[in-house]
Amino acid sequence: MSENRQIVSTATRQGELILSIVQNEIPTPSDNEVIVKMEAAPINPSDMFPLLAFADYSQGKLMLDDQQQKMVAPISEQFLDAIRSRLDQTLPVGNEGAGRVVTAGANAKHLEGKLVSLVSGQCYQQFVKVPAAMCLVHKEDTTAEEAASSFVNPITALCFIETLKKEGHKAMVHTAAASNLGQMLLKLCLQENIDLICVVRSVEQAQLLQTLGAKYIINSTDDDFKEQLVEAMAETGATLAFDAIGGGRMADTLLSSMEHALSRNASGLNTYGAEQHKQVYIYGRLARGPITLGQNYGMYWGVGGWLVMPVLKKLGPKRAAELQARVVNEIKTTFASHITDELSLLEAIDPANIARYFPKKTGEKYLIKPQQGL
Ligand SMILES: NC(=O)c1ccc[n+]([C@@H]2O[C@H](COP(=O)([O-])OP(=O)(O)OC[C@H]3O[C@@H](n4cnc5c(N)ncnc54)[C@H](OP(=O)(O)O)[C@@H]3O)[C@@H](O)[C@H]2O)c1
Numbered sequence: 001m002s003e004n005r006q007i008v009s010t011a012t013r014q015g016e017l018i019l020s021i022v023q024n025e026i027p028t029p030s031d032n033e034v035i036v037k038m039e040a041a042p043i044n045p046s047d048m049f050p051l052l053a054f055a056d057y058s059q060g061k062l063m064l065d066d067q068q069q070k071m072v073a074p075i076s077e078q079f080l081d082a083i084r085s086r087l088d089q090t091l092p093v094g095n096e097g098a099g100r101v102v103t104a105g106a107n108a109k110h111l112e113g114k115l116v117s118l119v120s121g122q123c124y125q126q127f128v129k130v131p132a133a134m135c136l137v138h139k140e141d142t143t144a145e146e147a148a149s150s151f152v153n154p155i156t157a158l159c160f161i162e163t164l165k166k167e168g169h170k171a172m173v174h175t176a177a178a179s180n181l182g183q184m185l186l187k188l189c190l191q192e193n194i195d196l197i198c199v200v201r202s203v204e205q206a207q208l209l210q211t212l213g214a215k216y217i218i219n220s221t222d223d224d225f226k227e228q229l230v231e232a233m234a235e236t237g238a239t240l241a242f243d244a245i246g247g248g249r250m251a252d253t254l255l256s257s258m259e260h261a262l263s264r265n266a267s268g269l270n271t272y273g274a275e276q277h278k279q280v281y282i283y284g285r286l287a288r289g290p291i292t293l294g295q296n297y298g299m300y301w302g303v304g305g306w307l308v309m310p311v312l313k314k315l316g317p318k319r320a321a322e323l324q325a326r327v328v329n330e331i332k333t334t335f336a337s338h339i340t341d342e343l344s345l346l347e348a349i350d351p352a353n354i355a356r357y358f359p360k361k362t363g364e365k366y367l368i369k370p371q372q373g374l
Contacts, residue, residue, distance in 0.1 A: 273298015
């Protein structure tokens with residue numbers, strides 16, 4: 001059996017992160033499984049923590065010889081408690097990706113040779129074994145690079161809309177709205193006539209969303225950010241926000257602006273605030289540190305975490321399949337991701353390249369190509 005190369009990540013009790021490329025045998029599928037030869041896998045923000053823990057990659061050192069290919073970087077002691085559940089374990093990495101099925105179990109022969117995308121949590125390797133049911137089959141004119149980002153951002157954007165509809169909101173706010181996910185969400189909202197208030201943090205991001213047709217774009221660095229937000233919320237009736245930033249006062253600003261917009265014409269006693277429920281979902285942690293809430297929004301509000309997997313599971317298999325079929329059909333348009341550069345497995349563990357992909361800048365997405373540079 002030939003060999004499989006894979007990136008694995010280990011955070012040690014001694015405060016070291018070791019990113020290694022290990023070699024193991026290509027697995028054999030059981031009747032309901034397939035082996036996918038991975039051709040492309042994106043590095044999303046959600047891959048960064050499994051990959052890097054809280055290591056200081058700027059001090060990382062590559063160690064390459066006949067025996068090993070690894071990068072070692074220090075993890076500050078202050079972070080060790082937060083990552084204790086993973087200490088001293090060697091973990092696979094890479095949430096999603098795409099490639100061709102090269103071997104299929106007895107009940108999955110129909111997948112042989114097909115281009116599929118998958119979510120496995122171990123996509124940064126050359127060959128992945130997965131249940132056939134986890135594979136999303138793509139069209140023949142779709143490339144692996146296009147199919148690689150079929151789940152994390154597309155399904156999340158679709159599920160935001162499912163949440164909006166299920167909870168009965170009319171419009172929504174999205175922060176860090178020029179992100180890859182934000183651009184997909186904007187296209188979806190335009191198609192479905194849902195008002196979307198896009199919160200960005202630079203003029204360039206505002207221009208980018210304007211070219212995509214956004215009607216409500218608000219720059220959080222403007223002096224009158226809050227006033228603009230209240231105005232847009234009053235116009236659209238937005239009572240739902242998806243916040244990717246997390247740390248700091250953004251959730252508080254969103255809730256107090258919603259309350260302001262909803263009760264701007266209230267008179268007399270307004271002890272408990274406007275009766276419409278105001279909801280902020282924190283679905284990313286782009287800014288670390290505590291989430292600070294105030295007290296300016298009465299009693300009809302909620303702040304909570306939001307994760308795509310449990311939301312999708314609650315929708316049920318039929319609806320989930322409909323959403324996935326839409327992703328397959330619109331992978332070159334609504335759900336297209338702009339790729340900045342492609343990295344081999346070895347290039348992906350090089351601190352010089354980590355310094356390029358870790359900042360998660362607007363419009364910069366990196367793809368790992370596991371078959372490259374062997
Ligand atoms: N909960 C879930 O189920 C789920 C699922 C999918 C994605 N996500 C989350 O969705 C978010 C977007 O993912 P993506 O792949 O679309 O990201 P992306 O394309 O890499 O874009 C990241 C965006 O965030 C901005 N940003 C970075 N740090 C920021 C900060 N501290 N404050 C404000 N803006 C900041 C960047 O702007 P600059 O260029 O100005 O830095 C950029 O526009 C991530 O947080 C990811 O973890 C969550």
